[in-house]
Structure formats: C-alpha cells, structure tokens
Amino acid sequence: MPHSSNTKARRAHAIVIGGGIAGLLHAHVLSRHFDRVTLIERDQVPEGPTARAGAPQGHHIHVLLTHGYRALTRFFPEFDELLDRHGAPRFDWTRDTAWFLAGGWIKRGASGMVSRLASRPLFEWAIREAVGARGNVRMISGHAVTGLRADPGDNGRVRGVETRPHGAGPHDPETLDEATRTADLVVDASGRGSKVEDWLAALGYPCAPTIDVDAHLGYATRLFKIPEDHDADWTVLYITASPPGLPRAGALSPIEGGRWIVTLVGYNRDYPSTDEDEFLEFARSLAAPDIYETIKHAEPLGPVRGYRRTANRVRKFESMPRWPAGFVCSGDAVCALNPVYGQGMTNAARAAEVLDAFLSDKKRGRALDARACAAFQRRLAKSNQIAFMLATADDFRWPETEGTPPRGLKLVHRYMDRVFKGTHRDADVTRRLIAVVHFLLPPTSLLHPRVLRGGRRERG
Ligand SMILES: Cc1cc2nc3c(=O)[nH]c(=O)nc-3n(C[C@H](O)[C@H](O)[C@H](O)COP(=O)(O)OP(=O)(O)OC[C@H]3O[C@@H](n4cnc5c(N)ncnc54)[C@H](O)[C@@H]3O)c2cc1C
Numbered sequence: 001m002p003h004s005s006n007t008k009a010r011r012a013h014a015i016v017i018g019g020g021i022a023g024l025l026h027a028h029v030l031s032r033h034f035d036r037v038t039l040i041e042r043d044q045v046p047e048g049p050t051a052r053a054g055a056p057q058g059h060h061i062h063v064l065l066t067h068g069y070r071a072l073t074r075f076f077p078e079f080d081e082l083l084d085r086h087g088a089p090r091f092d093w094t095r096d097t098a099w100f101l102a103g104g105w106i107k108r109g110a111s112g113m114v115s116r117l118a119s120r121p122l123f124e125w126a127i128r129e130a131v132g133a134r135g136n137v138r139m140i141s142g143h144a145v146t147g148l149r150a151d152p153g154d155n156g157r158v159r160g161v162e163t164r165p166h167g168a169g170p171h172d173p174e175t176l177d178e179a180t181r182t183a184d185l186v187v188d189a190s191g192r193g194s195k196v197e198d199w200l201a202a203l204g205y206p207c208a209p210t211i212d213v214d215a216h217l218g219y220a221t222r223l224f225k226i227p228e229d230h231d232a233d234w235t236v237l238y239i240t241a242s243p244p245g246l247p248r249a250g251a252l253s254p255i256e257g258g259r260w261i262v263t264l265v266g267y268n269r270d271y272p273s274t275d276e277d278e279f280l281e282f283a284r285s286l287a288a289p290d291i292y293e294t295i296k297h298a299e300p301l302g303p304v305r306g307y308r309r310t311a312n313r314v315r316k317f318e319s320m321p322r323w324p325a326g327f328v329c330s331g332d333a334v335c336a337l338n339p340v341y342g343q344g345m346t347n348a349a350r351a352a353e354v355l356d357a358f359l360s361d362k363k364r365g366r367a368l369d370a371r372a373c374a375a376f377q378r379r380l381a382k383s384n385q386i387a388f389m390l391a392t393a394d395d396f397r398w399p400e401t402e403g404t405p406p407r408g409l410k411l412v413h414r415y416m417d418r419v420f421k422g423t424h425r426d427a428d429v430t431r432r433l434i435a436v437v438h439f440l441l442p443p444t445s446l447l448h449p450r451v452l453r454g455g456r457r458e459r460g
Pocket of ligand 1: 019021041145189191331332342
C-alpha cells in the first residue's frame with residue numbers, strides 16, 4: 001500500500017540496488033511507503049528457480065531460520081503456497097533435525113519452531129514472484145549500478161544512481177531513462193561485494209571502518225536423489241565440528257525435487273575437496289558417520305561445488321562522521337556473516353523489518369535527510385549486533401581465526417559447552433538454544449537455572 005498523501009512530495013520513487021534476498025525484501029517494504037520502487041539487478045534473472053552468477057552461494061545449502069520464515073510469511077501471505085508448488089518440505093527444527101553436537105545427539109521434541117526446506121534459488125524465486133505481484137515494484141535485470149548521483153545544490157543529497165548494461169564498456173551509453181535513475185531514496189543491497197565505499201568516496205565521504213573475522217571456512221556441496229526406500233526418523237542431519245580437534249562439519253537436507261543437498265565444511269583452512277571420492281571421505285571423517293552412511297550409495301546429481309568466501313565483515317557506517325541524505329545501505333553489504341550458521345536470509349528479513357519500522361516512524365523516516373538516514377544505519381547496526389556476535393563467538397573457537405575476539409569469550413565458550421551438553425539430556429535446553437539462534441529469544445535466556453544445571457535428564 002503506497003504512503004499517505006501528506007508525505008507524497010518525499011516518497012515518490014525509491015531505487016534498490018541488487019535483486020538478492022535483501023534487495024527483494026527491501027523493495028517489498030519500500031513498496032508500502034513509496035509510490036513506486038525500482039529494483040536494479042546486474043544479472044539477467046532467470047524465469048524459474050535456478051542458480052545465477054551474481055548469487056554463487058545458490059549452489060549451497062540455505063536454511064531458513066524460524067524468525068526469517070515467520071517474517072517472510074508475514075510479508076507474503078502467499079509464500080507457503082509458492083513453495084508448495086515446487087514441493088519444498090516443511091519441518092519442525094527441534095523434532096525433525098538429528099543434530100550431533102559437542103560429542104552427542106541432541107534430545108529432540110516438537111517446538112512449533114517450523115520452517116521450509118528449499119534451495120536458495122527457490123527461496124529467491126518465491127520472494128521475487130511475491131514482490132513482482134506488488135503493482136508498484138519494477139524489476140530491471142541486466143543492469144549494474146556504477147555509482148550514486150548526488151545533488152550539489154542540496155548538500156550532496158543522493159538523487160539516484162548511474163547504471164550501465166551489464167557487460168557493456170565504460171563508454172557505452174546508459175539505457176535506463178532519467179526518471180528510472182532518479183529517486184528520493186536509494187537503498188544499496190548489492191551484497192558483500194558492494195562497491196559502496198567507492199561510491200561514497202566519489203561523493204567525498206571517508207571510508208567506513210570495518211570489523212573482519214575470518215575463520216577460513218570452506219564449503220563443498222553436492223546434490224543427491226533421495227532413494228525411494230529411504231526411511232529415517234529425521235528429516236535433516238546436522239553434524240557439528242568439534243573444537244579444537246575436528247574442524248569439520250556437515251549437513252544433509254531434503255529440498256524440492258526429491259533431492260538431498262549435502263554441504264560439508266571445514267574451518268581453519270581444512271577445506272573440503274570438490275573431488276567426488278574425497279568429498280565422500282570428508283563426510284566419513286565427521287564427528288558422526290551418519291551423513292556418509294546416508295549418501296554413500298545414493299545417486300549424485302551433478303558435480304561437487306566449492307565456495308570459500310565466508311569471512312564475517314561488518315561495515316560500521318553508524319560510526320561515520322557524515323552520511324548522505326537519500327541513501328541507506330543494508331543486507332550483506334553492511335553485515336556479511338560466516339554462512340555456516342545459516343543467518344543471512346533471516347538477517348536480511350530483520351533488516352527489512354528495521355527499514356519498515358524506520359519508514360513508519362513519523363519523526364525520523366519522513367524526511368530522509370542525512371540525520372534520518374544516519375539514524376537508520378545506527379538502528380540497523382544495533383539489529384545486526386546479535387547475529388554478528390553469535391557467528392563470531394563460535395568462529396573464535398578455532399585457532400586460525402583472524403580478528404580480535406571480544407573480552408570474556410573463554411567464559412562464554414565454557415558456558416556454551418554446558419548448554420551443548422545439556423541438549424544431550426533435555427529437549428527443553430535444545431528448544432531454548434534453537435530459539436536463541438533463531439532470534440526468537442535473547443541470548444540471556446540461556447542463563448536459565450535449568451540450563452545452568454546442565455539440563456534435566458529425560459527418559460528415552
Ligand atoms: C555459501 C553460503 C551459504 C549460505 N547459507 C545460508 C543459509 O543457510 N541460510 C541463510 O539464511 N543464509 C545463507 N547465506 C547467506 C545468504 O545467501 C545472504 O546473506 C542473503 O541472501 C542476503 O544477501 P544479500 O541479498 O544482501 O546479498 P547477495 O545475495 O550477495 O545479493 C546481492 C545482489 O546484488 C547484485 N549486485 C551486485 N552488485 C550490483 C550492482 N553494482 N548493480 C546491480 N546489482 C548488483 C548481485 O548480482 C546479487 O544478485 C549463505 C551464503 C553463502 C555465501
């Protein structure tokens with residue numbers, strides 16, 4: 001629903017840079033506050049749910065945490081139906097996941113923390129379909145944004161973007177018209193490889209400080225056909241790494257099309273191989289052999305694919321001394337996380353919720369001036385804090401992780417070890433842990449007497 005008429009002068013057109021999950025979700029939110037929204041994506045976006053060059057992570061497992069799932073079904077009432085059309089399974093995180101953690105299997109039990117299992121291309125396709133159905137969002141593919149346009153007469157307010165057809169040379173003409181490239185608000189959601197520093201530098205802004213934490217984690221993923229006679233009491237298998245000795249982990253999940261997606265990861269530069277036999281050997285070497293046992297005779301569908309760009313990086317825009325009016329940055333372009341904790345899409349949804357609240361805020365969101373846009377970056381930074389803390393706290397368990405650990409982390413690790421052991425005995429501890437990791441409860445809720453006691457032993 002577009003905005004009310006008294007804000008019309010300032011809320012005519014918004015541009016989103018990047019058509020990944022964050023870009024699409026931000027475009028959806030903006031469509032509720034602006035007359036029209038233009039989303040500009042560099043890739044030629046495929047018609048159906050298939051992987052594309054600009055989102056190479058699409059070949060790897062993508063879990064949707066419960067908060068993310070709830071946000072997406074709230075944003076898009078048709079989300080489930082779109083996934084149903086392709087046969088994406090549903091599951092309960094604490095009942096249907098067999099999770100080997102800290103030397104034992106977690107106690108399972110239903111929790112209502114449910115979500116869907118799908119490939120990332122299907123998640124993205126479903127969101128794109130839903131956003132496309134909003135009458136006032138125009139999606140342009142095959143065009144790269146090459147810079148921001150500012151208005152020198154209005155204190156350098158950002159007024160739009162420069163674009164180029166993807167693959168064209170620097171001197172080739174623009175093909176997007178003036179009205180398409182001019183906006184009241186530009187949102188950069190172009191991912192961890194965003195050129196936002198260069199764009200801001202070209203307008204005279206200093207470089208934002210960054211925080212980098214790199215656990216040197218590598219991925220290898222392969223798809224398998226689910227055998228017709230497959231029968232197990234779990235839907236998803238998850239074998240966690242065991243610090244400090246065993247830096248290897250793996251996950252197996254059903255996705256649409258009767259397939260399993262199997263992702264193996266190694267911290268500390270212990271990268272899983274993309275060689276078929278070595279991939280299987282790596283699976284066999286995990287803390288529990290269950291993934292290996294499940295796939296060793298299954299029919300592979302396609303090659304093993306690798307991926308290694310997994311460092312955590314936060315661009316601290318909230319601490320910039322100056323920030324332009326008419327521009328904000330979000331998604332992985334602000335906070336890219338080690339993907340092994342499965343937070344990215346959910347964090348993008350949380351960022352979209354922050355933008356929605358910000359634009360609904362009569363005082364701050366209306367003007368879109370420099371102070372208001374800087375205030376958005378501060379709100380977003382606050383929202384990103386938990387995800388970054390959860391991801392990096394675990395990364396620092398590995399000796400080769402680069403970055404500066406926060407003080408007191410050893411104590412946190414010792415406490416978390418107690419929580420992990422508690423999950424072996426007590427399904428309530430499992431539920432609490434999952435609720436924290438899925439952004440449903442604050443981390444402090446793990447300081448519960450039952451958790452402190454190491455859980456309650458249960459029968460069975
Ligand atoms: C290996 C891996 C596994 C992951 N697993 C999970 C998981 O299990 N669960 C989860 O929730 N998240 C996971 N993630 C993270 C998740 O993919 C992202 O965090 C999330 O999708 C949000 O990303 P984004 O939209 O901000 O950026 P991206 O997905 O990087 O999208 C950015 C988009 O911008 C486009 N673009 C870039 N530059 C320009 C330009 N100049 N002009 C126009 N367009 C441009 C790109 O083509 C791309 O489409 C994983 C990531 C990786 C790398």
